[in-house]
Amino acid sequence: MSGRTKYLLDEDSMPTQWYNLLADLPVAPPPPLHPGTNEPIGPDDLAPLFPQALIAQEVTEQRHVDIPGPVLDVYRLWRPSPLFRARRLERALDTPARIYYKYEGVSPVGSHKPNTSVPQAHYNAEDGVRRLTTETGAGQWGSALAFACASFGVDCEVWQVRASYDQKPYRRLMMETYGADVHPSPSKETAAGRAILEEHPESTGSLGIAISEAVEQAAADDTTRYALGSVLNHVLLHQTVIGEEALRQFDMAEDTPDLLVGCTGGGSNFGGLAFPFLREKLAGRMSPVIRAVEPAACPTLTRGRYTYDFGDTAGLTPLLKMHTLGHDFIPDPIHAGGLRYHGMSPLISHLYEQGLIEAREIAQQDCFAAGVRFARTEGIIPAPEPTHALAACVEEALRCRESGEEKVILTALCGHAHLDLPAYGAYLSGAVRDNALSEEDLARSLAEVPHLG
Amino acid sequence: MSGRTKYLLDEDSMPTQWYNLLADLPVAPPPPLHPGTNEPIGPDDLAPLFPQALIAQEVTEQRHVDIPGPVLDVYRLWRPSPLFRARRLERALDTPARIYYKYEGVSPVGSHKPNTSVPQAHYNAEDGVRRLTTETGAGQWGSALAFACASFGVDCEVWQVRASYDQKPYRRLMMETYGADVHPSPSKETAAGRAILEEHPESTGSLGIAISEAVEQAAADDTTRYALGSVLNHVLLHQTVIGEEALRQFDMAEDTPDLLVGCTGGGSNFGGLAFPFLREKLAGRMSPVIRAVEPAACPTLTRGRYTYDFGDTAGLTPLLKMHTLGHDFIPDPIHAGGLRYHGMSPLISHLYEQGLIEAREIAQQDCFAAGVRFARTEGIIPAPEPTHALAACVEEALRCRESGEEKVILTALCGHAHLDLPAYGAYLSGAVRDNALSEEDLARSLAEVPHLG
Incomplete structure (x- = not known):
């Protein structure tokens, strides 16, 4: 085992292709439907919204898609991003688990977006x-x-x-x-x-x-x-550069993850890290558990209905088969602004239905507690979104302390909190509440989901 | 010339020593004086404030100082930091100059500090x-x-x-x-x-x-x-890790700077980049012009008096021979909060007196104009402090466009503006004023500088 704590790829090892999970899925996900006809939509339906290249990426079954040169040129401003071993956090938790985090806060805007x-x-x-x-x-x-x-x-x-x-x-x-x-x-x-x-x-x-x-x-x-910025296949495709890098960095670390943990709003950060590892799992080359973590205030995967719903409130988008809380759902205000979407990526929803990933919800206060602990040990103040995944990591690491298990955990630290510091201020002053979604609010909002023939 | 725009050292090439300019100066800078006796202070005078190791670093004439292992371990969280060639800015300015920037905003707090x-x-x-x-x-x-x-x-x-x-x-x-x-x-x-x-x-x-x-x-x-956080020799010593890395990165780029530009408040960011290059210049291995840029509202080097003054308002610190606007000087509010100190590092002040560096002042609006231009071309929003240096770079690059000179410019981009965005908001809405220091205010404040025997 290497004694290093940071795994940096040189630029020549940066991936030059995105990975398309659709090429490897045992069962294809259900297609988007036209809201007028309830028939699968075609490329022409999307043409007013997206350029041809992105529409093609939305449905391609090609396993790898080349990253264009001008995109690589901009990526190089912050990519490859570092993979860290969280040794200081491990020591503070006194755990035999090995915790790694892939850090996307190095981008100019401080997130994976x-x-x-x-x-x-x-x-x-x-x-x-x-x-x-x-x-x-x-x-x-x-x-x-x-x-x-x-x-x-x-x-x-x-x-x-x-x-x-x-x-x-x-x-x-x-x-x-x-x-x-x-x-x-x-x-x-x-x-x-x-x-x-x-x-x-x-x-x-x-x-x-x-x-x-x-x-x-x-x-x-x-x-x-x-x-x-999330939800659709082509968006998740682009984010796989995260997981492709992380795979190479695990090779450098001579280690293999037993558990992947990522927060999910629309699913792009989670999918970006997880899909390349899922490919390896489907091919039998590794066997990590893959776990999505969502806020208790917006628990799409764990408590939403898996059905066709609109992506927007006015019903202008195609119908997407996904876990949804209802297209006019408005969650209680929470600080993880990126995790407040009513739906979930159809691809991630499909994986959940197929039993290829797990999901759980965590309430806000535990998330901030994990965020502060991480900041004071590892030195990076995490954005409120990835504190959900960190809270799940901490929980698992403490379980390993009890069991003595040397589990290898990988989490997606998708951004820093420089622009979210008032949320930490609210937490430190005791003003953060948990805001879990009530059964009544959920039932009310699910009543608005369209019923298809 | 390489076609790359980012120069990243691998971790093994990270400097393991800081560079001490005091070892190579032709003339030693005047010592700090005890305010009671007007005699040079000794280590005992500083013992209540600093640990022995730092007091020793304040006066050592050793050329290189080892960076302790636990410090390297924390540095690795963000170091080595990248050197970029600003090709997009160059294209926007249509200049034959080659502009490089050493970026310290990758640290967890977003600056070189x-x-x-x-x-x-x-x-x-x-x-x-x-x-x-x-x-x-x-x-x-x-x-x-x-x-x-x-x-x-x-x-x-x-x-x-x-x-x-x-x-x-x-x-x-x-x-x-x-x-x-x-x-x-x-x-x-x-x-x-x-x-x-x-x-x-x-x-x-x-x-x-x-x-x-x-x-x-x-x-x-x-x-x-x-x-x-600035001013003293040991602080500037620690910052030389910036310039040591940049020297190695210029080797990778197979290029040599003709001009170094950095903003100066207390001098630590400027000195950190410049000192290793100044060593090379003193040794005759390169000959860059080295230019400090300060705000017109707090023009310490360009308009301050070179004399002994206190580092603080109450007169509790030793007397430092430096360029000062007077120890009770309070500059007009400007957005570059890090450039509002009344004095200047004694070491930087000495270099200026010796003619080893140049200095100039720039007013706020030109700085923000350069900052916005940089953000929209290079993609990083610079902190208000380094926009002073960027404004000087832009000016020089435009001069090169006139003359056709292929000057190589290196600037210290010491931080990003994630926590300074309201300053950009003020600029974009037309609310930023230039606030140059008036002759009357300067005279009033210099009247308070102590007169030594």
């Missing part, structure tokens, strides 16, 4: 697109897309959930510094936004509403398209 | 010190020390200039997340603070006042010592 915003901006720019629209909650995805658009000379227009727009100005300022236009959502710029405001003038918004606004704008204009 | 906070916490912990006190302005140094103290199990107590404490809570929250206690300065905890508050109950503080408070607390208690 640019792994997909950069190729999305590239393919759109190549297609002559002048402007990209998108939605953002806390602002991680919006700032990643703003950064990517600046890199490829594309305009960027973001609908940000009003609650975050008003209360968390740092992310908005980051988007504006990169040159993006940011609107609070619901806004008066779109029919979807105006309809919501008419009924609820004080609406603080939701990701589902913001998606409706961004999609509506993109569909209305030939030189404008739409970009999504 | 941990290069010295980590060894300072280490040497103190080794000496049995239980608590470190310090001051901080915008909070970069305070958060770096809080991070380092958490790594070595030392308590950390920070006096933060009240204006920042009130208006910029993110840095305070970062310090608290790492476990530090943070007081607004002036505070009622110290005699120095109480004296200021009695005269000016509404005082928003200054770095000089906060230093007085931190020094007073450290001197009053045997298990408590003090840590300074």
Whole structure:
């Protein structure tokens, strides 16, 4: 076993292909359906929203997809990202477990999101697109897309959930510094936004509403398209660069994970780390348990219904077969803004149904406790999202202390908390509550899920 | 010439020694004086404030100082840091100049400060010190020390200039997340603070006042010592890891800088990059021009007096021969909080007097313009401090466009702006003013500089 704690690939070892899990799945996931006909959608249905290259990536069964040169060129600003062994955390927990974390906070916006915003901006720019629209909650995805658009000379227009727009100005300022236009959502710029405001003038918004606004704008204009930061196959495909690197770094460490843990909102960070390891597992080359961790306030996989639902509130998107809490679900405010989406990636949902991954929910206070412990031992303050995975790591490491098991745990540390420090302030002052979703709220929101023939 | 844009050292090539410029200077800088006797101070005078190892480093003439293993172990979390060629900025400026930047924003707190906070916490912990006190302005140094103290199990107590404490809570929250206690300065905890508050109950503080408070607390208690984030020789020594890495990275790039540019507040970021290159210059192996850039609101080198002055407002520190605006100087509020100190490192001041470095001042709006341009081309949003150096780079690159000169420029990008985004917001909305220091204010403040025999 190496005594090192950091595993850095040199640039020449950086992956030059993304990995497509669809090529290796024993059972294919159910297709998206057209909401008018309930028939599987075709490429033409997506053409108003996405460039051809991304539509092709959404459905390809090719095992590997080449990463274009201009994308690699931007990736190099922060990739390959480091894999660390968390020796200080292990010592503090007095555990025989070996804990590794793959750190994506080294990107210019501090999260894993640019792994997909950069190729999305590239393919759109190549297609002559002048402007990209998108939605953002806390602002991680919006700032990643703003950064990517600046890199490829594309305009960027973001609908940000009003609650975050008003209360968390740092992310908005980051988007504006990169040159993006940011609107609070619901806004008066779109029919979807105006309809919501008419009924609820004080609406603080939701990701589902913001998606409706961004999609509506993109569909209305030939030189404008739409970009999504999670959920869809092509997004998860781009994120597999994380897991491909981590596999090579485990070779350097001469170690093999027994357990992978990642937080799930839409699923892109989790899938990005897990899919290449799942390929190895399906091929019988390793056998890690793969565990998704979600907030108790937005427990999509563990308590949502697996059914066809809309990706947005207004019902403008195709119907996706996924674990959903209902497309007009609005979770209680929690600090992990990236984990508040009502649905889950259809691909991740399918894996869960197939028994290829596990899932569990954790409440906020345990997550922050793990985040503070991690900051004071390992030195990096984790974003609130990955503290969910860290809480599950800590729990497992303490279980190993009891059992004496030398389990090897790998977690996705998908970002740092520089722009989320008020959340830590709230936790340290005792103001953070657990906000688990109630049975009544869940039943009410699931009643709105469409019933298909 | 290599086509690459990032130059990464592998971990085995990370420097294991700091470089001490004192060993190579043709003329030694004047010593610090005891304020009571006006005689050079000895190690005993500093013992209440610093551990023996740091006092020894303050005066050693040894050319290289070994970096202790536990310090290297923490450095590895983010070091070696990358050197980038700013090809996108070059293209945007249409310049034949080649611009390189050494990026220190990869540290867990987003700046170069941990290069010295980590060894300072280490040497103190080794000496049995239980608590470190310090001051901080915008909070970069305070958060770096809080991070380092958490790594070595030392308590950390920070006096933060009240204006920042009130208006910029993110840095305070970062310090608290790492476990530090943070007081607004002036505070009622110290005699120095109480004296200021009695005269000016509404005082928003200054770095000089906060230093007085931190020094007073450290001197009053045997298990408590003090840590300074810039100015002193041992601090600049620790920062030379930046320049040592950059020299090796220029070897990889097969290039040689013609011009080094760094921003100066107390001088540690500038000295850290420049000193190893200055060694090469003194030895005749290269001949770069070395240029310090400071804000027009706090123009220490360019308009300050070179004389003995106190490092703090209350006059508790030794007298340092340096460029000073007067120890009770309070600059107009500017966004580059790290560049608001009234004095300059005695070592940097000496180099300037000896003609070994140049200096110039730049006003705020030009700095932010350069910062936005850099963000939208290179993808990293620079902290307000290094935008001063970037503005000077842009100016030089445009000069090269006129002359056709292929000048090679190296700049110190000492941090990112994740915690300074409101400053960019102010700039983008037109609210940033230039705030150059007036002749009257300068004369008034210099009148308070002590007159020595």
